[in-house]
Amino acid sequence: MNRQPRALLSVLLIGVIALMGWLWWRSAQSDQDDATQIVVNEVSTRGGTLVSSLRSEPRTFNRIVLPSVPTDLYSILTSSKLVRVNRATQEVEPALAESWTISPDNKTYTLKLRDGVTWSDGVPFTSADVVFSFQAIYDARTESALNEVLRIGGKPFVLTAPDARTVVINLPGTSGAGIGILDNVTVAAKHKHEAALKAGKFKGELAVDTPPADLLSIGPFKLTSYSPGQRLVFDRNPRYWKKDAAGTPLPYLDQVILEIVPDQNAELVRLQSGQLDTLQQQIRPEDIATLRPLEQQGKLRVIELGVAADADAFFFNLRSPYWAKDPRRDWIMRKEFRQAISHAIDREAFANTVFLGAGVPIWGPVTPGNKQWFNPNVPRRGYSLDRAKEILAGLGLTNRDADEWLEDARGTEAHFSLLAYRGNSSLERGAAILRDELKKIGIKVDVVLLEQGALLDRLFSSNFDSIMFVFNATNLDPAMNPDFWLSSGAAHAWNRLQKIPATDWEKEIDDLMGTVMTNVDPAERKRAFDQVQMIFAEHLPMLYFVAPRLYMGVNARVGGLSASILRPQLLWNVDQMTVKGSR
């Protein structure tokens, strides 16, 4: 009998202790807040260490073999490009090539390399390194991911080096992307890797277990240590070629540390506690509110980068054989069915629920974030349940029994399964919204969350009804993403790797993309791509609902920022970033 009062007393005591602890902690916090005054934007001009995060470990340091987020970041820190596409302005800038000329037929680029540039071991960088880099890319044994990108009509570029500072690049055809196509090229040191390439072992060069002293740099930093599972430490490369407008050698920072933090929540907490200066990528919309108080205290800045260049996409399997024996084949592959779905989705509500308001409605794969290529005139099939039902009725889908779902004339229920990537909160929420919204017009959606490998397996084997997925753009120029647009492309997800275009409209897009990819007249290219977007919006092989606004969290001690909507949003310009004070 005396147990209950005792238990009650215990709970009360714990409560009192917890309350006292809370009060004491609050008072300690306010003391701490008063003591820490960080002035935003007051930055030192030189020195210091910047600490950023990296969500996954590098598999190799060889970007020629495998471009990936960690390898790209390593490359930005330790390498330089021949020419660079400025991620903030999208303009092509000189880099290792200080100037270039283009032949009247637009098929020959003559690059003049910068004088006095050396690798971090002191060996001069010459045209032989550029020619060697292309040899490495085109060598089949390298299995380079760039091999297919740096071709026109399937044919490789031909390079010659008349002298140590001149490189002549002969293209097999004209390139719509122009000289900017060279932004993709990572240069490799011939004197270091020539023997490996001759032996067919270039693929294994720059492996992650290579001693840092053996890794050459021609970029602002060089790797000095790699602790697997913990961090990569980069020190300033004193031989870096770039100077600022005042002639001060870059980079400004002494050191960059990439802390490997696999968990996004832990990453955010480390930013809040000041252990990280910035993150590898944008913060989630739901995390913005947690950073605002620190922003008000002057410890952090939340920077809005603008509308993202890529958004979550929803698409059906448009490969005919998949539906051949399916009773839903009469309506599920029809463009009208997809148009009805577009009408059924309230994009404002979608933005509010999935991105907590930090998103803008979109009507195609090119978002307003891609200012140069966005076509604002594409048809918009806005929210209208009546219009959606009308279209579905036109397809023969009406409610023919007592339940809440539509049926076709044969009695087949209007339903499909939707696969989404487990672990991606916006995709998970987006799939749930889609299910709920389509229920209102009588379409039943079974959402199945799969882990990424399993989802891709279903995509590759075309074993799916529909998928919700996000394709990350690495370049804003559509000519650099032919895999998505061309019917023969691997990322043409609704019907991949077609030998000949399956539909007339896909053939039309293929033809127009030919203009975008090979025509050198910017106006012609834009006109052709506007037309591509119009066709896309009419047939809706992929439906897009909302593009998120991107936000980055940055410690107030960081300066020299030039933000981009493309990854890495801040570190792409790391040689001009600064920090205030030591850590």
Next chain:
Amino acid sequence: MGRYLLRRLGFGLLLVFVVSSAALLLTRLAPGDIAAPQCLELSAEKCAELRASLGLNRPFLPQYLSWLGGVIRFDFGRSLLYSRPVGSLLGERALNTAVLAIFALLAATLIGIPLGIYTGTRAGIMRSIVRAISLIGISVPPLIGSLALVFLAARTGWLPVGGMTSSGGLELTWAAWFADLARHVPLPALALAIPMAATLERLQSEAIASASHEPFVAASRARGVDRSRSILHHAWPVSLRPVLGLYGVMIGSLFSGSFVVEVVTSWPGLGRLMFDALKARDLFLVAGCAATGAFFLAAGTLLSDLLLAYTDPRVTTGESR
């Protein structure tokens, strides 16, 4: 004793073999492989070439047999994710996990056992408070516990919120490095130790309460031995058997199942390695991690059995059964 040890060793080897083989088979059977993200940008031919170069197109049986042949020579294959030998990855990560596990086990023991003895032999308000706290400790999953501790560390600044060493740790002397490590250990170690300490407390409490009522404890009291001495010298050793039995499982789970805490606190240990390997479908690395986890589980069980044998010699001869 020799036969007993041999039997236990044989069981351990069988466990390692079965668990690692099953891990390899299940990972192979799961849809998708490590080449999938790259294949999203490659033609069918290039994707097939990539899979072939990674050995993913080989039938399972030859692949398994060649892996098994390597394992006999302590060659666990090569990780496709890290392009490094699996053996070296396991070695460095197991060491990191061992540091964490030892501290967690130590903390759990130092907190759980004394509190268990206290609550098992006393009555009163303090006992109820400890029991209530241990109930909370046992109920909170490691994910929530580690997130709460990370949050607390971030807000107070008392401890680093993650990692094994500080960013500048590489330039430190050994003594300073050790001190730095000592600052990073408490958070993940506590996240692991709290539920274990609570479990130990409850088990120890029940065991010692039961042992306290044994006739030999009453006899010792009748001989004039004071209460504390009677509990510590007579009741406690007897009560240890179920508690020591738990240690085998705890050691195994610490080495193989602490991935949630390791991911949240960015601790570069075996659990996180296994998590990354599973996500990427890195066949040999998954099998290697599973084998290491099973090895530690077997070693932990053996250790606890030896401790049991030490405290209760009937265990080795089977008399207690």
